Amino acid sequence: MKPAVIILTNSAQTLAKQIAGDIGGDVHGFSKRVEEADIIFDDVKTHLAKLFAEQTPIIAIMATGALIRILSPYLHDKKSEPPVLAV
Numbered sequence: 001m002k003p004a005v006i007i008l009t010n011s012a013q014t015l016a017k018q019i020a021g022d023i024g025g026d027v028h029g030f031s032k033r034v035e036e037a038d039i040i041f042d043d044v045k046t047h048l049a050k051l052f053a054e055q056t057p058i059i060a061i062m063a064t065g066a067l068i069r070i071l072s073p074y075l076h077d078k079k080s081e082p083p084v085l086a087v
Contacts, residue, residue, distance in 0.1 A: 003057040012061040058084045
């Protein structure tokens with residue numbers, strides 16, 4: 001499964017493209033604030049939860065606190081869950 005590089009704003013595109021290129025991932029962009037991405041999504045919480053459930057590695061260029069709050073209900077076993085990084 002390709003890692004997902006999550007961005008919420010256009011200003012994160014350059015970094016996201018670099019990271020995605022380096023790791024063979026896709027840039028996922030929030031539709032309300034990102035004009036161009038490999039994958040566009042409408043709801044941040046739903047999209048992150050879906051990726052996490054599918055065991056997709058997540059690299060999120062967003063606030064760490066927000067990422068933790070969104071994913072915390074889904075954390076159960078660190079040995080079997082996908083990697084999640086906040087940049």
